[in-house]
Amino acid sequence: EVQLVESGGGLVQPGGSLRLSCSGTGFTFRNYAMHWVRQAPGKRLEYVSGISRNGDSTYHADSVKGRFFISRDNSKKMLFLQMSGLRPEDTAVFYCVKASNYNLWTSNPDSWGQGTLVTVSS
Amino acid sequence: DIQMTQSPSSLSAAVGDRVTITCQASQDIGHHLNWFQHKPGKAPKVLINDAATLETGVPSRFTGRGSGTDFTLTISSLQPEDFATYYCHHYATLPYTFGQGTKLETK
Numbered sequence: 030e031v032q033l034v035e036s037g038g039g040l041v042q043p044g045g046s047l048r049l050s051c052s053g054t055g056f057t058f059r060n061y062a063m064h065w066v067r068q069a070p071g072k073r074l075e076y077v078s079g080i081s082r083n084g085d086s087t088y089h090a091d092s093v094k095g096r097f098f099i100s101r102d103n104s105k106k107m108l109f110l111q112m113s114g115l116r117p118e119d120t121a122v123f124y125c126v127k128a129s130n131y132n133l134w135t136s137n138p139d140s141w142g143q144g145t146l147v148t149v150s151s
Numbered sequence: 152d153i154q155m156t157q158s159p160s161s162l163s164a165a166v167g168d169r170v171t172i173t174c175q176a177s178q179d180i181g182h183h184l185n186w187f188q189h190k191p192g193k194a195p196k197v198l199i200n201d202a203a204t205l206e207t208g209v210p211s212r213f214t215g216r217g218s219g220t221d222f223t224l225t226i227s228s229l230q231p232e233d234f235a236t237y238y239c240h241h242y243a244t245l246p247y248t249f250g251q252g253t254k255l256e257t258k
Binding site: 033064066073074075076079088090124129133134135136137138139140141142143144 | 183185187192193194195196197200201206238240242243244245246247248249250251252
């Protein structure tokens with residue numbers, strides 16, 4: 030059974046940094062593209078970042094470009110999201126999402142984690 | 152970015168009812184559409200991919216239809232466990248974008 034478990038969320042001050050992690054088990058982690066999606070309170074879900082199976086291709090939404098960086102460690106079956114320059118509007122539940130194959134651009138997401146809450150506030 | 156318009160935003164129904172949720176894309180996305188179910192505190196669960204393909208283990212009372220810009224999710228006979236929030240989203244290109252969600256509540 031596919032399991033995605035996020036960690037690393039918490040309270041951070043505006044301008045601060047945080048690193049989210051996602052552990053992926055129950056599947057061959059290195060074979061699949063992975064994504065981060067977030068949902069701010071009362072807002073619709075928003076795509077954040079994606080990474081190819083070997084990490085050589087990444088994508089970041091315009092709203093986080095230059096501030097967030099997605100990476101992965103296939104040997105540890107881990108996905109990361111390094112977030113810096115955090116703003117109050119980044120407050121959201123962040124979900125780790127597995128793609129259905131290696132294709133970063135058009136493979137359908139087929140599994141989600143439960144999410145980790147990031148709160149940006151002074 | 153492709154805009155996804157989902158309706159209704161909320162729906163009251165009873166066990167046994169048939170309900171339909173619609174999703175419209177701002178441009179042609181082919182069949183690149185998922186429907187998923189989300190319950191508070193739980194991981195979202197993908198129900199349908201490629202607009203009409205049921206994910207493994209999903210009951211056959213869930214049906215997805217459509218292509219291009221117009222899509223529907225139908226639950227033929229609501230069960231108690233179906234009361235949740237439902238979302239559509241496209242994966243035709245990045246960034247994926249999402250409908251605003253439909254909260255299905257018990258009447």
